[in-house]
Amino acid sequence: MSRPRSQAEYLARLVPPSVAGLNRRSLLAGAAGAGALLGTGLLAGCGDSDSGSGGDATSVSLGSNQSDPKPKDVVAKVMDGFKTSSGVTVDINTVDHNTFQENINNYLQGKPDDVFTWFAGYRMRFFAAKGLAGDLSDVWGKLDGYSDAFKKASTGDDGKQYFVPASYYPWAVFYRKSVWQQRGYEVPRTLDDLNTLGAQMKKDGLDPIAFADKDGWPAMGTFDILNLRINGYQFHIDLMAGKEAWTSDKVKKVFDTWAGLLPLHQPDSLGRTWQEAAQSLQQKKSGMYLLGLFVGQQFSGADLEDLDFFTFPEIDSSIGAKALDAPIDGYMMARKPKSQDAAQKLLTYLGSKEAADITVKNDPSTLVANSGADTGAYTALQKKAAELVGSATEIAQFLDRDTRPDFASTVIIPALQQFIKDPKDISGLLTSIENQKKSIFTS
Amino acid sequence: MTAVSTGRRPVRPGRVVLHLFLGTVAVGWLFPILWAVLTSFRSYEYTAVNGYVSLGGWTIDNYVTAWRTAEFGKHFLNSAYITIPAVLLTLFLASCVAFVIARFSWKLNIALLGLFTAANLLPQQALLIPLFRMFTEIPLPAWMSDSELLYDSYWGLILVNVAFQCGFCVFVLSNYMKALPHELYEAAMVDGANVWRQYWQVTMPLCRPALAALATLEVTWIYNEFFWATVLMRTGDKFPVTSSLNNLRGEFFTDNNLVSAGSVLVAIPTLVIFFLLQKQFVRGLTLGASKG
Numbered sequence: 001m002s003r004p005r006s007q008a009e010y011l012a013r014l015v016p017p018s019v020a021g022l023n024r025r026s027l028l029a030g031a032a033g034a035g036a037l038l039g040t041g042l043l044a045g046c047g048d049s050d051s052g053s054g055g056d057a058t059s060v061s062l063g064s065n066q067s068d069p070k071p072k073d074v075v076a077k078v079m080d081g082f083k084t085s086s087g088v089t090v091d092i093n094t095v096d097h098n099t100f101q102e103n104i105n106n107y108l109q110g111k112p113d114d115v116f117t118w119f120a121g122y123r124m125r126f127f128a129a130k131g132l133a134g135d136l137s138d139v140w141g142k143l144d145g146y147s148d149a150f151k152k153a154s155t156g157d158d159g160k161q162y163f164v165p166a167s168y169y170p171w172a173v174f175y176r177k178s179v180w181q182q183r184g185y186e187v188p189r190t191l192d193d194l195n196t197l198g199a200q201m202k203k204d205g206l207d208p209i210a211f212a213d214k215d216g217w218p219a220m221g222t223f224d225i226l227n228l229r230i231n232g233y234q235f236h237i238d239l240m241a242g243k244e245a246w247t248s249d250k251v252k253k254v255f256d257t258w259a260g261l262l263p264l265h266q267p268d269s270l271g272r273t274w275q276e277a278a279q280s281l282q283q284k285k286s287g288m289y290l291l292g293l294f295v296g297q298q299f300s301g302a303d304l305e306d307l308d309f310f311t312f313p314e315i316d317s318s319i320g321a322k323a324l325d326a327p328i329d330g331y332m333m334a335r336k337p338k339s340q341d342a343a344q345k346l347l348t349y350l351g352s353k354e355a356a357d358i359t360v361k362n363d364p365s366t367l368v369a370n371s372g373a374d375t376g377a378y379t380a381l382q383k384k385a386a387e388l389v390g391s392a393t394e395i396a397q398f399l400d401r402d403t404r405p406d407f408a409s410t411v412i413i414p415a416l417q418q419f420i421k422d423p424k425d426i427s428g429l430l431t432s433i434e435n436q437k438k439s440i441f442t443s
Numbered sequence: 444m445t446a447v448s449t450g451r452r453p454v455r456p457g458r459v460v461l462h463l464f465l466g467t468v469a470v471g472w473l474f475p476i477l478w479a480v481l482t483s484f485r486s487y488e489y490t491a492v493n494g495y496v497s498l499g500g501w502t503i504d505n506y507v508t509a510w511r512t513a514e515f516g517k518h519f520l521n522s523a524y525i526t527i528p529a530v531l532l533t534l535f536l537a538s539c540v541a542f543v544i545a546r547f548s549w550k551l552n553i554a555l556l557g558l559f560t561a562a563n564l565l566p567q568q569a570l571l572i573p574l575f576r577m578f579t580e581i582p583l584p585a586w587m588s589d590s591e592l593l594y595d596s597y598w599g600l601i602l603v604n605v606a607f608q609c610g611f612c613v614f615v616l617s618n619y620m621k622a623l624p625h626e627l628y629e630a631a632m633v634d635g636a637n638v639w640r641q642y643w644q645v646t647m648p649l650c651r652p653a654l655a656a657l658a659t660l661e662v663t664w665i666y667n668e669f670f671w672a673t674v675l676m677r678t679g680d681k682f683p684v685t686s687s688l689n690n691l692r693g694e695f696f697t698d699n700n701l702v703s704a705g706s707v708l709v710a711i712p713t714l715v716i717f718f719l720l721q722k723q724f725v726r727g728l729t730l731g732a733s734k735g
Contacts, residue, residue: 275491
């Protein structure tokens with residue numbers, strides 16, 4: 001088990017399966033039992049008292065995890081826009097991003113806001129399947145400007161939509177144009193190219209690939225992209241959903257490939273945060289860095305303009321290099337909003353071109369999901385990122401959003417860190433992951 | 444132990460070791476705090492380039508930004524809404540129980556004290572689920588809380604804090620009250636004081652040092668409480684200041700210098716309370732320990 005990083009995270013683990021809906025290998029068997037008794041009885045009784053809908057509501061509440069100053073401001077501006085267009089006020093309840101995420105179980109089973117921010121992918125499907133989110137198929141009937149990939153990412157296991165995408169960011173390999181020009185590096189197209197390039201960078205005194213995994217999650221990005229390149233999207237999603245065996249040769253090949261690339265990565269990554277790794281790129285000490293578009297937060301001014309990226313090179317020509325991680329953030333509706341009508345109106349607005357335009361205008365670092373939005377204000381980097389995602393055949397949501405949160409945090413994080421520390425014993429590691437996966441996914 | 448030194452004595456090796464040990468522990472204790480304070484006065488840009496083991500980049504911007512982004516003004520007020528009533532209520536209820544335990548001897552005395560003390564040993568986390576469920580089911584009138592439930596209301600948090608802090612206060616206060624001479628009550632009874640007067644006008648004034656000490660401790664504890672506020676609150680604007688410290692953590696990026704500044708700000712009230720009431724605090728702990 002990895003150590004929890006915050007108190008809230010620690011607490012999130014204590015929620016027993018019966019209540020959380022997440023079947024943790026809980027040590028609190030006693031609490032779980034008590035929770036089960038209370039949980040089943042009360043949860044069933046919970047919904048009755050809430051009244052379903054009301055036609056002429058004048059306000060709707062929004063639970064927002066956008067606590068960073070800029071996005072928070074943007075949310076406020078978008079809600080102002082909704083007020084102007086519909087006359088309905090939005091009460092915004094902002095809770096900081098991490099707390100919101102860790103408390104989501106409590107939040108949804110307590111008295112959630114009518115509309116709330118959440119993530120696409122498994123994390124959305126999970127709560128939709130538990131009946132904790134409202135069906136948005138009607139809203140989707142009124143939305144346009146979304147590619148099929150986005151619609152797919154908003155669809156629950158039952159084929160209905162439960163999610164309205166708002167923004168996203170891709171994961172790619174970032175580099176500084178000036179450094180590459182000066183040294184005459186070229187964007188690698190294949191794994192061999194990447195290895196050759198890495199060897200050259202080493203010769204030139206650079207750490208070829210900046211790398212940091214102190215927080216546990218950045219390495220997931222590396223695993224994702226290697227698995228997508230080697231085994232393809234469908235296998236990746238099935239593996240994440242617990243349907244494929246981690247001990248299979250396919251997964252082993254991913255780790256073998258990674259082990260081959262590790263010498264090109266910055267050493268001692270377990271003691272480094274992504275900010276520090278990004279700074280090594282910014283200070284021209286590393287050649288490239290596989291991370292999300294948010295890497296740009298560590299760059300400013302001319303440095304930011306110098307930043308460029310390419311998608312991770314192809315490994316298997318029959319798979320290609322068209323799939324990638326691009327986590328999508330957006331909105332969902334509570335299972336019983338105070339006013340269904342107002343909530344749906346708000347969600348329709350949030351998915352509209354107008355809302356996307358307000359977002360682009362006020363936060364030039366996001367990519368909006370609605371393709372109809374006016375993206376004239378995008379920087380070159382954003383335009384390229386939007387093109388990259390637009391041309392992607394499949395979009396994965398990042399490991400911890402594509403699988404059960406407990407599996408990602410208690411199994412995968414320590415396993416990947418173990419692998420980075422000692423890349424030799426791959427089969428032992430995979431057996432251990434598989435065993436833990438079985439107990440988590442079947443329990 | 445009495446340490447009376449009349450003139451210079453040869454320095455014994457044991458003493459050197461002792462002072463070395465004490466010095467190390469003191470430094471080890473203070474180091475993280477001092478480092479946090481130091482860090483809080485430095486700009487992120489500077490430490491990002493030069494590392495934390497350096498000097499320079501002095502600024503107070505972190506404090507300004509922290510106060511603004513985490514909206515500390517509002518959240519300090521929230522903390523006050525929770526802490527002040529909770530401390531007063533805890534002390535009042537605990538002193539009532541302690542008075543009964545100390546003043547009257549009846550069969551269940553020990554059992555009652557045991558019950559209150561044992562509650563201290565309960566891990567609070569184990570009660571999370573039942574409490575959460577209960578709180579979401581208990582309605583409150585709208586004028587008490589806009590959530591119309593005990594969940595997501597200050598009332599709920601005050602109740603939880605009172606419940607969990609009572610045990611310790613009862614334990615301390617009852618021991619303290621037991622040390623009061625019984626003759627006082629006999630005299631009071633002769634003068635015709637009823638039980639309430641004995642409690643309010645005889646016992647309570649005498650307990651002032653103990654109450655002050657407990658108040659200091661309780662304010663610190665309840666103010667620092669983080670767990671229940673995070674779990675039993677849903678509205679970000681109602682979070683007490685400890686939970687709102689999380690607002691300084693970014694989604695992807697956390698500026699540690701900013702968080703240090705925020706932490707220092709959050710720590711200041713407890714320090715103020717402690718230094719203001721320090722005398723009471725120490726006196727309260729030692730009073731009653733020896734017979735005067």
